[in-house]
Amino acid sequence: MKNFQKIAQLIVALALVWPPIHIVASYNELFSAWRFFGWGMYSEISPTENKKLIIADLDSIVNDELLGCSSHLREVIYCSEKIDEEIKERIVDDIIFSNAFSPAFRRFAFFNRVDQLVDSLMSDRMERFNLTQHQLAVGKIELDRLSETMRLDWSLIEKGNP
Amino acid sequence: MLLSYRQNLDNFPQEEIIAVFFATKATYLSYLFWGAEISFLILASFATCLFFRRMETICLITATILLVKIIGTFPYTINHFMFEFLIAILLFLWFIEKLDASCLRGEIDRDSWVIHYGKIIFASVWIYAGIQKIVQGEYLNGQFFLFTFAENSDQMKHLMAFMQSFLRSDLLALNSAYLSSDFVSRGINLESFQSLRMLSIAIGWSVTLSEIILPIWVIAARRKLLPCLVWYAIQVSIGYFSKEIDFMWSCLIMQGLFVPNPYRKSVLVATLISMTVFHCLGRFVL
Numbered sequence: 001m002k003n004f005q006k007i008a009q010l011i012v013a014l015a016l017v018w019p020p021i022h023i024v025a026s027y028n029e030l031f032s033a034w035r036f037f038g039w040g041m042y043s044e045i046s047p048t049e050n051k052k053l054i055i056a057d058l059d060s061i062v063n064d065e066l067l068g069c070s071s072h073l074r075e076v077i078y079c080s081e082k083i084d085e086e087i088k089e090r091i092v093d094d095i096i097f098s099n100a101f102s103p104a105f106r107r108f109a110f111f112n113r114v115d116q117l118v119d120s121l122m123s124d125r126m127e128r129f130n131l132t133q134h135q136l137a138v139g140k141i142e143l144d145r146l147s148e149t150m151r152l153d154w155s156l157i158e159k160g161n162p
Numbered sequence: 163m164l165l166s167y168r169q170n171l172d173n174f175p176q177e178e179i180i181a182v183f184f185a186t187k188a189t190y191l192s193y194l195f196w197g198a199e200i201s202f203l204i205l206a207s208f209a210t211c212l213f214f215r216r217m218e219t220i221c222l223i224t225a226t227i228l229l230v231k232i233i234g235t236f237p238y239t240i241n242h243f244m245f246e247f248l249i250a251i252l253l254f255l256w257f258i259e260k261l262d263a264s265c266l267r268g269e270i271d272r273d274s275w276v277i278h279y280g281k282i283i284f285a286s287v288w289i290y291a292g293i294q295k296i297v298q299g300e301y302l303n304g305q306f307f308l309f310t311f312a313e314n315s316d317q318m319k320h321l322m323a324f325m326q327s328f329l330r331s332d333l334l335a336l337n338s339a340y341l342s343s344d345f346v347s348r349g350i351n352l353e354s355f356q357s358l359r360m361l362s363i364a365i366g367w368s369v370t371l372s373e374i375i376l377p378i379w380v381i382a383a384r385r386k387l388l389p390c391l392v393w394y395a396i397q398v399s400i401g402y403f404s405k406e407i408d409f410m411w412s413c414l415i416m417q418g419l420f421v422p423n424p425y426r427k428s429v430l431v432a433t434l435i436s437m438t439v440f441h442c443l444g445r446f447v448l
Contacts, residue, residue: 004255004256004258004259005255005275007255008252008256008276008279011248012252012279012282015283015286016283019286019290019294020290022294023297027297027298033298035239035241037239038241038290039287039291039294040295040298041241041406042404043291043294043295043297043301
């Protein structure tokens with residue numbers, strides 16, 4: 001009879017030990033704070049240079065698609081139709097981005113947990129495809145909000161730099 | 163009538179109420195993920211188990227559903243699935259232990275080890291969430307709330323539109339929620355922006371500190387009713403504004419375990435009924 005309680009104690013111990021490990025690991029960017037059963041939802045590490053770049057197009061977001069370009073990680077910029085095409089192209093080509101998040105994308109990302117998902121996915125894919133920091137990976141990401149799973153169409157990756 | 167209600171409630175240990183709560187939630191999840199047919203089968207199996215008071219089977223089915231979801235969505239699993247899975251497993255272990263000992267009815271009014279362990283895990287969720295926000299830092303600058311406010315404010319929209327025209331040079335200022343002197347010199351009225359910024363920072367810190375302080379206050383307090391009420395109010399606010407309604411219900415039922423007797427079971431039952439009605443209304447009526 002006592003064995004059941006001992007198993008339960010083990011489960012409680014694991015539940016108490018894992019979150020501090022999770023905090024340290026996610027702080028060191030081994031994985032997203034939102035993932036792997038920790039309690040870091042909504043917490044984020046302050047953006048640092050050369051971390052992540054995501055170009056988000058509001059029109060794509062509205063259509064449940066996110067066009068992502070990854071080079072310097074954890075840097076996000078928002079391109080709306082208001083921005084002149086020439087400026088948009090210059091931004092994309094230069095790959096000089098500040099640490100900004102647009103209000104729309106920021107809100108969308110937080111509520112839909114996109115940025116962290118993209119972080120993880122981009123990191124995984126960059127590793128898999130052996131992309132250097134200065135190469136661009138272009139992926140079409142479809143969000144399935146109901147199941148909160150994501151699928152990537154990496155056929156676009158062959159297009160190379162946009 | 164009240165006496166009858168009390169007597170009926172006395173027949174149900176709080177562990178059974180919790181088990182039925184998570185079983186109901188698992189049924190709802192199965193409806194969302196697998197459709198009406200599967201969820202109807204699951205509901206029927208839960209009802210049969212409940213009729214024969216096979217609570218350990220209910221917990222096992224609940225845990226299995228959650229485990230399937232955890233594995234199916236890994237590595238992008240929603241964190242609270244794991245929390246609910248752990249509670250279901252603890253309840254399962256407790257029920258089979260009691261089944262072994264055949265002494266379930268004797269401990270109805272005492273807090274069993276599963277209740278204590280559930281409280282520990284739940285309190286740790288709040289405390290660790292607060293600690294992680296402090297460690298990682300970004301949440302505390304209020305930026306998340308500021309952008310949320312900005313989207314809903316006409317004045318902020320104008321400001322954002324204005325700032326977009328200086329996209330290259332000033333996005334850094336936008337991100338850090340501190341405006342550069344350039345913007346001030348351009349004559350933009352920043353009064354509301356500054357107050358929103360302070361409000362955003364205040365909310366960020368309030369949420370973070372309350373995540374650490376409230377569970378400790380509830381555990382340490384001799385008179386637990388007031389801290390429990392405050393905790394409930396904060397939980398509902400966080401759940402509503404962050405749109406984490408699903409997780410909020412799980413939190414509310416676990417918070418119910420901290421409510422002192424003789425109110426506890428009523429709170430647990432009220433939470434169970436509220437969640438069921440909310441999900442039924444949300445899914446099938448509204």
